[in-house]
Amino acid sequence: MREFWRQMVHALEAGRPVELVSILASGGSTPRGAGAMMAVFADGASAGTVGGGNVEYEAQRLAAELLAKGVGTVRSFRFVQGDAASLGMVCGGDVSLHFQFLPGGDRHVIAVLRDVMDSFGGDQDTWLIRRLEGERVTDMGTGSRAGFRHLTQTPPEGLLESRTVVRDGWTSMQVVRAGKVYIFGGGHVSQALVPVIAAAGFRPVVYDDRPEFTDPALFPAAEGTFCGDFKDISQRVRVTADDYVVIMTRGHQADYEVLSQTLRSGAKYLGCIGSRKKLALCRERLLAAGFTAEEYARLHAPIGLAIGAETPAEIAVSVAAELIAVRSGKME
Numbered sequence: 001m002r003e004f005w006r007q008m009v010h011a012l013e014a015g016r017p018v019e020l021v022s023i024l025a026s027g028g029s030t031p032r033g034a035g036a037m038m039a040v041f042a043d044g045a046s047a048g049t050v051g052g053g054n055v056e057y058e059a060q061r062l063a064a065e066l067l068a069k070g071v072g073t074v075r076s077f078r079f080v081q082g083d084a085a086s087l088g089m090v091c092g093g094d095v096s097l098h099f100q101f102l103p104g105g106d107r108h109v110i111a112v113l114r115d116v117m118d119s120f121g122g123d124q125d126t127w128l129i130r131r132l133e134g135e136r137v138t139d140m141g142t143g144s145r146a147g148f149r150h151l152t153q154t155p156p157e158g159l160l161e162s163r164t165v166v167r168d169g170w171t172s173m174q175v176v177r178a179g180k181v182y183i184f185g186g187g188h189v190s191q192a193l194v195p196v197i198a199a200a201g202f203r204p205v206v207y208d209d210r211p212e213f214t215d216p217a218l219f220p221a222a223e224g225t226f227c228g229d230f231k232d233i234s235q236r237v238r239v240t241a242d243d244y245v246v247i248m249t250r251g252h253q254a255d256y257e258v259l260s261q262t263l264r265s266g267a268k269y270l271g272c273i274g275s276r277k278k279l280a281l282c283r284e285r286l287l288a289a290g291f292t293a294e295e296y297a298r299l300h301a302p303i304g305l306a307i308g309a310e311t312p313a314e315i316a317v318s319v320a321a322e323l324i325a326v327r328s329g330k331m332e
Contacts, residue, residue, distance in 0.1 A: 001175070001201055005117040007047045008039050008102070012113070015104040016042050017070065019063040022173065023050055024074070024166055025096045032095075034164035035173045040064060055095060063099055072099045073135045098171075100130075100137050108140070112150045115142045119176045120203075123242075126176035127160055132169055143172060179242030179268060180205045180223060181323065184230070184258045185249040186213030189273065192316035193246070195221045200320060202244070202327075207237060209254070230257040244269040244323060246303065252278050256285055263295050269326045271303035271319065 008018050021038040032051035039047045040063035050059050055077055066072060078094045102109050119126040124144050131139035131153060141150030143160055159165050159172040181197055183190050186208040194204045198221035206225045208214045214225040226236040230249065239245060245267045247258050255272055259282065262270060272279065279301045286296055304318030325331035
């Protein structure tokens with residue numbers, strides 16, 4: 001997602017306008033929910049997505065027209081057949097799209113979008129905050145638990161939610177989620193997993209005790225790589241309640257070392273790869289060390305959704321799906 005914001009900042013800094021399309025609200029069955037965004041550029045290119053298919057085609061077409069006129073609007077579409085707002089689809093839902101014209105060279109807009117882009121390098125929840133008066137955006141900034149930036153007006157309370165909020169003429173969309181995916185072990189499965197979860201909006205960090213398996217060239221999509229002893233991971237990383245832990249080391253001893261340091265971390269997700277025999281041995285050692293059966297029960301082991309995955313690429317898909325399920329609240 002950082003690349004999405006970088007493309008807009010690059011265009012605006014070059015003096016080229018952008019039309020930013022956002023889903024303000026959705027209902028029923030729709031391809032994407034509230035908060036999804038797409039940028040349409042003067043050369044006809046686009047970045048991001050508001051759902052694909054007819055809705056995206058119509059949104060791109062309208063965005064290009066609005067961009068040429070230098071204006072924005074709000075437009076609703078229905079995924080049903082047979083009325084004026086219909087897209088001729090049978091999903092049975094509806095979406096409300098906001099089109100915001102971003103003038104090329106606008107210093108305030110550039111500062112806001114650059115703030116969003118830079119927030120991907122931090123580790124805090126970040127929101128795009130906008131004041132809407134009819135179809136016009138009259139104020140725009142960012143928000144975090146630490147406060148608001150770039151806004152000229154004080155927004156109401158209750159905007160900083162995980163869902164998109166439209167309230168009292170304001171809208172907020174969460175654009176950065178705090179928390180990283182710490183992957184312990186840099187082998188073949190990890191190398192397949194990193195690009196998949198990065199594309200899904202996670203922030204992977206790889207940790208191994210072998211320098212050749214923490215080479216950044218192996219993990220171009222990772223936010224970082226660390227080489228260190230598995231017996232003391234705190235020297236390089238600090239796992240918080242916002243983080244995900246994926247254990248894929250080369251052996252049960254290293255698995256045990258990492259688990260003994262992360263099982264009580266409060267991490268949002270804990271998963272460990274391995275055979276049931278290896279995992280049973282690890283469980284016995286943890287219980288003998290004083291951990292409880294309830295604490296161990298938080299562990300997703302074997303890791304990943306049960307889809308019959310065998311190859312590193314297939315296992316990566318199953319693990320990514322499990323991470324998405326936890327993030328969306330469909331699984332604990």
